[in-house]
Amino acid sequence: MSEKVLAYLQDNRERLLEKLNEFLSIPSISTDSVHKPDVAAAADFVSNYLTEIGFTTVEVQETKGHPLVYGEWNGAGEDAPTALLYGHYDVQPADPLELWESEPFKPEVREGRLYARGASDDKGQVFMHLAVFEAYMKSEGSMPVNIKVCIEGEEEIGSENLYQVLEDKKEQFAADFAIISDSGMVDTGQPTVLYGLKGFTGLEFTVHGPSSDLHSGIYGGVVRNPAMALSHMLASLKDEQEVVKVDGFYDGVEELSEEERKLIADVPGENYQQTTGVEKTVSEKGFTAKEHMMARPTMEINGMFSGYQGEGTKTIIPSSATAKLTCRLVPGMDPDHIQQLVIDHLHKNLPEGVTMDVKPEPLSAKAYKVNPDHPLIKTAGDSLQKAFGKEAVYARLGGSIPVVESIDSIFHMPVVLLGFGTPEDRLHSPNESFPLESFDKGMETLVYYWDEVKNTSL
Amino acid sequence: MSEKVLAYLQDNRERLLEKLNEFLSIPSISTDSVHKPDVAAAADFVSNYLTEIGFTTVEVQETKGHPLVYGEWNGAGEDAPTALLYGHYDVQPADPLELWESEPFKPEVREGRLYARGASDDKGQVFMHLAVFEAYMKSEGSMPVNIKVCIEGEEEIGSENLYQVLEDKKEQFAADFAIISDSGMVDTGQPTVLYGLKGFTGLEFTVHGPSSDLHSGIYGGVVRNPAMALSHMLASLKDEQEVVKVDGFYDGVEELSEEERKLIADVPGENYQQTTGVEKTVSEKGFTAKEHMMARPTMEINGMFSGYQGEGTKTIIPSSATAKLTCRLVPGMDPDHIQQLVIDHLHKNLPEGVTMDVKPEPLSAKAYKVNPDHPLIKTAGDSLQKAFGKEAVYARLGGSIPVVESIDSIFHMPVVLLGFGTPEDRLHSPNESFPLESFDKGMETLVYYWDEVKNTSL
Known part of the structure; x- marks a missing residue:
């Protein structure tokens, strides 16, 4: 035919x-x-x-x-x-x-x-x-x-x-x-x-400190710097081995079978150094870059901002600091549940002296x-x-x-x-x-x- | 007269x-x-x-x-x-x-x-x-x-x-x-x-990852996210008790004498909660807010930025992330030396998979x-x-x-x-x-x- x-x-x-x-x-x-x-x-x-x-x-x-x-x-x-x-x-x-x-x-x-x-x-x-x-x-x-x-x-x-x-x-x-x-x-x-x-969930959160930018000389040492608080909170989300440190994040993630690892290994490897321009690739401890990308959940900071961003120096303590996060999910992970776990983690890791508001991303996908x-x-x-x-x-x-x-x-x-x-x-x-x-x-x-x-x- | x-x-x-x-x-x-x-x-x-x-x-x-x-x-x-x-x-x-x-x-x-x-x-x-x-x-x-x-x-x-x-x-x-x-x-x-x-020194540093913003789905899990690397580096500079963790930072800082602590205590306290709008003030472990502000060195993030900053979500891994830092110094600290200590600390704490360039602030003061x-x-x-x-x-x-x-x-x-x-x-x-x-x-x-x-x- x-x-x-x-x-x-x-x-x-x-x-x-x-x-x-x-x-x-x-x-x-x-x-x-x-x-x-x-x-x-x-x-x-x-x-x-x-x-x-x-x-x-x-x-x-x-x-x-x-x-x-x-x-x-x-x-x-x-x-x-x-x-x-x-x-x-x-x-x-x-x-x-x-x-x-x-x-x-x-x-x-x-x-x-x-x-x-x-x-x-x-x-x-x-x-x-x-x-x-x-x-x-x-x-x-x-x-x-x-x-x-x-x-x-x-x-x-x-x-x-x-x-x-x-x-x-x-x-x-x-x-x-x-x-x-x-x-x-x-x-x-x-x-x-x-x-x-992969599935998808995300959120944006803002750490609030003083009600306006403060002079870093006059108030340095007195109030928590929201940008530093944000950095501590972001750093607490993922360790240097690319393992997400949010409690329960990996619960329910199905083990990668030997068969599937074999399938993934057979996919011709992109030369990531060349296509991305990085000197060295990194991936979750215990997994290859291809495995991490295709079959393991990830968490990325998509953007962040705080305080002065122009040329040179402006000696302020910023009044707030914001970060945007997204997670890519694998089967076994519920987007809403993961979003809530991340929000809970941020609340738990919010330093004294600052407050936070969270904007959960309404779009999600399993x-x-x-x-x-x-x-x-x-x-x-x-x-x-x-x-x-x-x-x-x-x-x-x-x-x-x-x-x-x-x-x-x-x-x-x-x-x-x-x-x-x-x-x-x-x-x-x-x-x-x-x-x-x-x-x-x-x-x-x-x-x-x-x-x-x-x-x-x- | x-x-x-x-x-x-x-x-x-x-x-x-x-x-x-x-x-x-x-x-x-x-x-x-x-x-x-x-x-x-x-x-x-x-x-x-x-x-x-x-x-x-x-x-x-x-x-x-x-x-x-x-x-x-x-x-x-x-x-x-x-x-x-x-x-x-x-x-x-x-x-x-x-x-x-x-x-x-x-x-x-x-x-x-x-x-x-x-x-x-x-x-x-x-x-x-x-x-x-x-x-x-x-x-x-x-x-x-x-x-x-x-x-x-x-x-x-x-x-x-x-x-x-x-x-x-x-x-x-x-x-x-x-x-x-x-x-x-x-x-x-x-x-x-x-x-x-106080004296003063500062610097700006940028963490570079991929040569352009990457799709967070296609490359998430493969390359180090520069915004996350920056967060880890910033978090390493100061702990949650407002103590600067840069080696040698406090060397040569003169002890605060009991006499001077008395002088500082006599200065009428500003109602910092009211003037700054923070719920709770914080200060270096072991020092009051007034002591920290007047007589102890400080380090502040004045600004930072990376990736997408608009409304909503953009699922990228940013190609770079930048932070601006300044330190306020007390007698016994040399601005150029402190600037170099901070730069050394950042180099030592630079994660694998990203590079960094530093712009030392040319202005300084003892x-x-x-x-x-x-x-x-x-x-x-x-x-x-x-x-x-x-x-x-x-x-x-x-x-x-x-x-x-x-x-x-x-x-x-x-x-x-x-x-x-x-x-x-x-x-x-x-x-x-x-x-x-x-x-x-x-x-x-x-x-x-x-x-x-x-x-x-x-």
């Missing part, structure tokens, strides 16, 4: 690339209200494409913000599995414009890469799925599984309305599993299946993990290997993709994360691009995947 | 206040080049006044910046002591103007206080000295001691050119002791002699202290008591006055700090004022002082 579909994709490659360029030419910047008509145009592009392909239900669902495009094709019958494709058609702003070598919304191919805002994140990868659906429908007249499509326009502004829609229309969006291509491979040419994501041996995951790895000619690696991501956690918690279904981006794609930065090799081999992967998945018993 | 002088001051009070208002009306803001002609006009006011009084040498000495007014009167003869009066005729900017209840350069008396920029700092106090000189010369035809006057126009911009002038013209400015009225009393109505000031039993100091206390009808207290200041240290180190002569300001004067702030009681009783104090000092054997 797949031969005809693959041939269709090859025969129509130029036309499909042109159609992708049309999609990429729409400046659907969701964060900028000036671009609201462009965001709507991108939604129309998706819905029109779904209609062309032959989706039987196509809806542009209005929300309080930007619309969500829903599509459905049930021609594979009741016995075939149903997959939910999630993606987004909105993009990040393109500025600073002067750093782009070609215009962000005039796609251009240079040295095997397609340059445009959204080429990788996520229009390019959404388009590959749609093109594969087209290839099936035009060459075979049907797709191997039932497909529901959910392409939103607010991913770059925090998916403000998505979760409520999914909750409200749970039945409409329900499926056997979800598939998302909005991520990347661990290295260029290294096919990757993500089987886990970690997500699927068994890497799950047939849907194994099939993804096998399909990648067939298309790219290289064994796939199974990796967990140190980051969070909130939509995955939401799909998991609303629908209790596995999420297949098949990302075709590469570390060189410059997401959210000037000169975003996507390799044409990923475009071709990615679509090939999807064809192998659908052909195989239709036989998977779920 | 003093009766005639005091009578002159009383008889001429209105005229003298008008003359002071003329001085205060000149917006001699040294930091703002727009006001350069006003600064020059204030210098002329001082030099003209000295000429009117009968000073035999009066010079407006040009510098690279604003001029310095020098005056000399040697009529008391070779056997009489020679005093050097230091003060400044420049003022701080007056903004924000909208917070002034009357215009900053249109002096106005309200409820016994004279409101104007410079009323207390330092035009008002300089003027009192000049008025007393006038009273002596006009009523007695002579002053009790020989007087040299040094009134500069750059105090509010760090006395940029003063120290070089003093070095270059050491012989011209040499005297038996110096007298300065550019400070205040510990409490309104509580006459105060300052017999010590602590200054004169024996509170020195006859020049005792005479100051006695004169204050006679004028204010209340026993004077002998206090050390937690702050630094760099000119005092310079006079001490260039001329090796005692400096008498006779300040008539009050804690309510709002120096450097909107609605600066000076109590007329200080004006009257301060001039009376100076008359008693000069009359007594002429007999002091130095």
